[in-house]
Each structure stands twice: as C-alpha cells, then as structure tokens.
Amino acid sequence: MKILIIEDQKELLKSMVGYLESENYLCETAADFQSARQKIEGFDYDCILLDVTLPGGNGLALLAELKKDKKADGVIIISAKDSISDRILGLNLGADDYLVKPFHLSELNARISAVIRRRYFGGQNQLKFQDLVIDLLAKTVSVNGKPVDLTRKEYELLLYLASNKNKVVSKMAIAEHLSGDSAEIFDNFDFIYTHMKNLKKKLGLAGYQDNIRSLYAIGYKFEV
Amino acid sequence: MKLLNKTIRSYLVYSSIILLITIPLFYVVVRHVLLRAVDHSLKAQMREIRNNLSSIHSRQELEIWSGLDKDISLYTEPGPAADSIYTLYVANPRHHHDEDPYREIAGTISVNGQFYKLVISSSLVENQDLLGSIMIVQAILLILLMTGILLINHRTSRKIWMPFYSLLNDVQHYDLHKNNELSLKASRISEFNELNQVIKNLLNRNYEIYLQQKEFTENASHEMQTPLAIIQGQLELLMQTVPLTEDQAILISELEASNQRLIRLNKSLLLLTRIENNEYAPAGPADIAVIVEAQLDSFQDHLEKRKIKRIEKLEARPVVQTNISLMEILISNLVSNGIRHNIQEGILLVETGPDFLTISNTCADKALDAQKVFNRFYKESSDTASTGLGLAIVKRICDMYGFQLSYTFDDHMHSFTVKFEH
Numbered sequence: 258m259k260i261l262i263i264e265d266q267k268e269l270l271k272s273m274v275g276y277l278e279s280e281n282y283l284c285e286t287a288a289d290f291q292s293a294r295q296k297i298e299g300f301d302y303d304c305i306l307l308d309v310t311l312p313g314g315n316g317l318a319l320l321a322e323l324k325k326d327k328k329a330d331g332v333i334i335i336s337a338k339d340s341i342s343d344r345i346l347g348l349n350l351g352a353d354d355y356l357v358k359p360f361h362l363s364e365l366n367a368r369i370s371a372v373i374r375r376r377y378f379g380g381q382n383q384l385k386f387q388d389l390v391i392d393l394l395a396k397t398v399s400v401n402g403k404p405v406d407l408t409r410k411e412y413e414l415l416l417y418l419a420s421n422k423n424k425v426v427s428k429m430a431i432a433e434h435l436s437g438d439s440a441e442i443f444d445n446f447d448f449i450y451t452h453m454k455n456l457k458k459k460l461g462l463a464g465y466q467d468n469i470r471s472l473y474a475i476g477y478k479f480e481v
Numbered sequence: 482m483k484l485l486n487k488t489i490r491s492y493l494v495y496s497s498i499i500l501l502i503t504i505p506l507f508y509v510v511v512r513h514v515l516l517r518a519v520d521h522s523l524k525a526q527m528r529e530i531r532n533n534l535s536s537i538h539s540r541q542e543l544e545i546w547s548g549l550d551k552d553i554s555l556y557t558e559p560g561p562a563a564d565s566i567y568t569l570y571v572a573n574p575r576h577h578h579d580e581d582p583y584r585e586i587a588g589t590i591s592v593n594g595q596f597y598k599l600v601i602s603s604s605l606v607e608n609q610d611l612l613g614s615i616m617i618v619q620a621i622l623l624i625l626l627m628t629g630i631l632l633i634n635h636r637t638s639r640k641i642w643m644p645f646y647s648l649l650n651d652v653q654h655y656d657l658h659k660n661n662e663l664s665l666k667a668s669r670i671s672e673f674n675e676l677n678q679v680i681k682n683l684l685n686r687n688y689e690i691y692l693q694q695k696e697f698t699e700n701a702s703h704e705m706q707t708p709l710a711i712i713q714g715q716l717e718l719l720m721q722t723v724p725l726t727e728d729q730a731i732l733i734s735e736l737e738a739s740n741q742r743l744i745r746l747n748k749s750l751l752l753l754t755r756i757e758n759n760e761y762a763p764a765g766p767a768d769i770a771v772i773v774e775a776q777l778d779s780f781q782d783h784l785e786k787r788k789i790k791r792i793e794k795l796e797a798r799p800v801v802q803t804n805i806s807l808m809e810i811l812i813s814n815l816v817s818n819g820i821r822h823n824i825q826e827g828i829l830l831v832e833t834g835p836d837f838l839t840i841s842n843t844c845a846d847k848a849l850d851a852q853k854v855f856n857r858f859y860k861e862s863s864d865t866a867s868t869g870l871g872l873a874i875v876k877r878i879c880d881m882y883g884f885q886l887s888y889t890f891d892d893h894m895h896s897f898t899v900k901f902e903h
Binding site: 275341342361425427428430476 | 718727741780
C-alpha cells in the first residue's frame with residue numbers, strides 16, 4: 258500500500274512516516290505545494306494525507322485538482338482547524354476523512370486502514386485473525402463462525418486495536434477514540450478497563466485465545 | 482444627585498431666600514412710607530388750621546367749624562402742649578371684634594385767649610388695604626419671576642448638557658468585544674468636543690490593545706499546535722520501541738498525559754478566541770432538550786463508572802436561536818463540570834423550563850465563589866484534568882447571545898442556570 262504524506266512540519270512528517278512504515282505502508286512525502294502537486298500528478302496512491310496550510314498554496318486546491326482529474330486516491334485531510342464548517346468544506350470537496358491536529362498516530366492509522374478497506378475490499382469487508390473474524394459492514398464479530406455479542410463500544414475497541422495490530426495503543430488514544438471529545442475532559446480512563454474486561458471475557462467464552470496484552474501503565478497491544 | 486438638579490437646586494435655594502427676605506422687608510418699607518405720607522398730610526392740615534384761625538373769633542364759630550368735619554374734634558385744654566402724632570385703634574361700629582386703625586394728630590390752639598386741644602384723625606383702613614394689594618402683586622410678580630428663571634435655566638441646562646448625556650449613554654453601551662462605534666455628536670461647546678475626542682482616543686487605544694492581546698493568544702495557540710502534535714507523535718513512536726521497561730512505560734504514560742492536558746488547554750484557548758472573533762455564524766433554532774440528551778449520552782461511560790444518577794426533567798422543550806455547535810459546547814461543558822465535581826453515587830440533575838436550562842450536581846465541598854467562578858483559570862479543586870476554562874467558555878457564549886448565566890448553591894448542590902430570554 259502506497260501512501261503520500263503532504264505535511265510541511267518535518268518532525269511531524271517524520272513521526273507519521275515512522276509509525277506508518279512499521280505498518281508496512283510505503284510512504285512518500287511532500288513538504289510543499291509544488292512537490293505535492295508533482296507527486297499527485299505523476300503517481301497513484303492508495304491514500305493521501307493532506308495538510309491544508311502548505312507553503313506555496315492551499316491543500317484544498319490540491320484536493321480539488323485531484324477530483325477534477327477523477328483520480329481515485331483516498332484522501333484524509335489533516336488540519337489544525339477543527340470547526341464544523343472546515344470539516345464540511347473538506348468532506349464536500351471529496352475527502353474521505355478529516356482528522357484534526359494534534360492526533361494520535363494510532364487514530365491516524367485506524368482511519369487510513371478504514372479508507373483503504375472501503376476503497377479496495379468492496380463486498381467482502383472482513384478482518385481475519387486466525388479464528389476471529391470482524392465483519393466491517395455488518396459490524397459483527399465471530400469466533401469459529403459463532404457470533405460473539407459485543408456492545409458498540411466493545412466492537413469499536415476491538416476494531417481499533419486490530420487496526421493497530423502489534424502496536425502499543427495508549428489508553429488516551431483509546432479513550433478519545435471511544436468517546437470522542439468528551440474523553441478529553443477527564444484524566445480518568447477507568448471506563449476503558451470495564452469495556453476491556455468485558456471484551457476479553459466475551460472473546461474468551463467464545464473460545465478465542467486472548468491476545469490483547471496490557472502494557473504496564475501505557476495501554477494495550479493486539480498481538481498477532 | 483443629578484447634574485441638572487445640582488445647578489437648579491442652588492438657584493432654588495437662592496430664590497427662596499430672596500423671596501422670604503424681600504416680602505416682609507417690602508411690607509415694612511411700604512408701610513413706613515404710607516404712614517409718613519399720612520403724617521405729612523395731618524401736619525399740613527394742622528398748619529392750615531392754625532394759619533386760618535385768625536378768621537375765627539368766638540367759641541361758637543369754632544364749634545360750628547369743627548362740627549363740619551367729622552375728622553376734627555375739639556376739647557378744652559387748660560394750657561398749651563406740644564403737638565403729638567399717634568396711632569389709635571377704635572372699635573368698628575359694625576364689626577365689634579375688629580379694631581380699625583386711625584392716625585391722629587393732637588395740638589393746642591388758642592381762640593380769644595382760650596386754649597383748645599384740636600385732634601385731627603385720618604383712617605388707616607384704606608392704607609392697609611392698599612398695602613395688602615401691593616404685597617399680593619409683589620408676591621405674585623416675584624413668584625412668576627423665580628419660576629420663570631428656574632424653568633428657563635432648567636431648559637438651557639438640559640440643552641447644554643445634552644451632548645454630555647448622549648456621550649454617557651454611548652459609553653455605557655460600549656462593549657469592547659464588539660467595539661461598537663460611538664456616535665459622539667459634535668457640539669458647539671468646545672469642552673464637550675474635547676471630551677468626545679479624549680474618550681474616542683481612549684477607547685480606540687483600549688480596543689487596539691485588546692486586539693493585540695487577542696491576536697497574541699490566537700497566534701500563540703496556533704503556534705503551539707504543531708509542537709504539541711510532534712510531541713504526541715514522537716511519544717507514540719517511543720511506545721513502540723523494544724524493549725520497553727515498566728519504568729519507561731510509566732514515564733512515557735505520564736508525558737503523554739501532560740501533553741494531552743496541554744493540547745486540551747490549547748484547544749480551549751483557541752475556542753475562546755474564536756468565539757471572541759465571532760467566527761461562529763448565528764445559525765438557527767436549537768432544541769435544547771435534544772442537545773442535552775445527546776450530551777448526557779456521550780458522558781454515559783463516565784456517569785456509570787462513578788454510579789452517578791442522571792435525572793432529567795426535560796418536559797419543557799425550549800428552542801433557542803443560536804449557533805448549534807456553541808450550544809453543544811456550552812451544554813457539554815456544564816455536564817462535564819457536573820460530573821467532574823460530583824461525588825460517587827451522586828446526582829446529576831438536568832432541568833429545562835420554557836426559557837431556562839439548569840444543570841445541578843451533588844458535591845462534597847462547599848459553595849464556590851460566585852464572583853470568580855466564571856473567571857479563566859479559576860479552580861476550586863486541585864483536579865489536574867480541569868483546564869479551568871470550561872466555565873469561562875460557557876460565560877463567553879452566554880454573553881455573546883445575551884443569555885443570563887448564574888450560579889447558586891443549595892443543599893449541597895451546585896446549580897448553573899442559563900436563562901435564554903434577555
């Protein structure tokens with residue numbers, strides 16, 4: 258999978274590349290409007306991460322060009338602007354997703370895989386880990402063909418960890434992913450433990466060997 | 482005391498004093514003048530009679546003559562005496578209670594070697610009537626004059642001070658957040674023009690400083706976003722490094738928590754500046770109860786975790802003209818506030834009325850300082866998760882739409898009420 262990251266902040270670019278490359282994505286980068294435009298015109302990407310404010314031009318203009326040329330690249334806007342109108346503007350221009358800076362890399366990764374799945378795996382939209390199958394369309398989970406009854410939060414939690422498999426995902430990233438903005442207001446992540454405990458219990462009862470590992474104080478890791 | 486009343490009051494005091502002094506004074510003076518005129522005429526009469534005595538030769542003639550004039554009385558007198566003038570009060574023959582004043586002159590005359598006392602009297606009743614009339618006319622004139630002066634003065638003062646009052650009104654309605662233009666009418670009075678100019682300059686300077694500060698906060702927040710994002714990214718990469726010891730994991734976790742707090746704080750500051758910059762369109766009708774339900778649902782995890790009982794009284798469904806995102810932020814801040822400062826197994830009560838929303842929560846501590854509770858970075862607890870900006874944001878949103886925000890403490894419950902009507 259080939260990803261183009263358009264971002265003018267070098268350190269931020271570096272950390273994104275670092276995280277995504279370890280996920281076996283092939284990353285190319287562009288730090289300004291001109292080089293981004295050349296790369297978009299010259300190559301096809303599975304997903305483009307697009308910063309809006311770029312030296313030499315507005316990222317949204319690149320998005321407009323991309324859509325005019327009827328290119329099928331998935332686009333995720335990464336922007337410091339978090340107002341609803343900015344989001345709507347970006348999505349109306351044809352972006353697949355909109356992520357507000359600063360974000361968790363695990364969140365970015367989950368969004369990228371969602372975009373890529375939507376684009377390439379059409380009908381059979383499933384994630385398989387040995388006996389465990391996550392059906393992304395029906396939003397159901399089954400072990401050895403037997404359905405596991407999960408709550409919405411538990412399903413989201415499992416999918417999030419699975420999207421970042423073999424990565425340490427911090428409690429804060431999980432909390433933010435599960436409860437959106439309301440997570441920001443509390444330093445107390447106890448509610449994650451409850452969901453995690455229930456999820457592990459349900460998977461265990463269904464006969465799936467538990468591979469979600471808790472890592473000290475930081476968070477969790479879905480090991481495959 | 483009002484400025485106009487102040488000037489008029491001095492005039493009024495002065496007028497009253499003059500009025501009180503002049504009326505009796507005038508009375509005394511006029512009375513004196515009239516009396517002197519009567520005396521003069523009496524003396525002249527006496528002189529006349531004495532001059533004409535040579536034509537009278539006998540007692541009979543004298544009695545006949547004196548009988549002709551009822552104002553003249555004649556008495557026999559043993560010897561000559563000096564002339565005397567005096568006032569006499571004689572009972573009125575018609576009204577026995579009244580005494581009419583008379584002025585009399587008494588002098589001695591001699592006819593054929595015999596001395597007689599001659600008394601000429603003159604009634605003062607008419608003089609008194611005249612004096613009364615003069616006094617009434619005088620009093621009416623004075624009162625007319627005073628009230629006239631007062632009225633004219635009041636009107637001119639009002640006219641003169643008009644620019645001052647209009648300036649006062651303008652300054653009272655001035656809002657730094659909106660920087661509404663002052664009308665400041667030009668006046669023919671140079672002092673007022675100067676005052677206008679001075680105030681205009683003052684406000685402009687203030688507004689510039691305010692803009693600079695706002696811009697500073699905005700720029701600072703924007704500039705901080707990128708380094709915060711970088712720290713966040715690097716920390717997540719650091720988490721993936723192998724081997725990761727427990728000590729390292731704890732350090733990274735604490736770093737991430739602090740960084741998240743900074744990110745949150747920064748977001749709140751940005752939000753405040755955006756509200757102050759009017760970056761939120763006025764938007765349309767917002768159903769408060771719907772937003773409340775949605776916000777309460779989004780906090781369900783936190784409510785359950787702390788076993789907080791959620792009580793909703795949302796029968797009244799106020800619909801308010803406002804920006805929906807801002808209303809969501811407002812309600813979300815109040816709800817999270819009510820959860821954060823709640824107790825284990827406490828109560829979160831949300832109530833709507835036709836024109837208000839109240840969010841109350843049980844608490845372990847005492848009442849907050851109602852004066853400071855909406856200030857930025859005002860913290861009663863040492864809760865590090867709190868940015869200290871939540872209620873400041875709520876207050877700012879309320880100010881923007883003219884809602885009344887109030888805080889009350891009753892029976893171990895903190896209550897925040899937003900009144901939507903002005």
